[in-house]
Amino acid sequence: MEILKPYRARIDALDDKIVDLLVERAGIIAEVGHLKAREGIPAILQDRVDQVRERNAARAAEKGLDPDLVRALYAMLIQWSCDLEEQIKAGKAA
Template sequence: MTDRHPPQDCADMPALRQQIDRLDRDLIALLAERAGYIDRAIALKTANNWPARIPARVEEVVANARTTASAAGLDPDLVESLWRQLVEWSIAREARVIREE
């Protein structure tokens, strides 16, 4: 396991890259965890005859991501773009299972 170091404590590119690689692994683990919740959403939506796409929820998720990004000092436009792609992937995953187009 790689120790966590703030960017300013990385003395060289290998140390910096090690931290970026660690963060990438952490992000992927979080995305995998999120996918598990999407799987649960599929079960709930199927049981309740709900559609995969709920437009108001899509916009709520994107707005929340933009707000969180702004608060963290990250470009909200970048985060919105990433989140829209993530949400679309999630909806497609749900739709495949609950047989929506």
């Protein structure tokens, strides 16, 4: 479908940026994981989890995006982040 090609290229470019941002976020999560391990801070801080999820859901709603979609995406992203922090704390990840 040639007519879709330019749109697909734009979507692919955005997907590349999303992956780059996820890699950058993962690096910061790893730094936080090491800090939490060193300081004895739990990986999951529920107040922070709620704050991140709801802040981004509200931003999505302001921009016309379904906040439930963003909540679901952040639930998955936050769970992955907490799992990484737990692995770092257990000495199973760098």
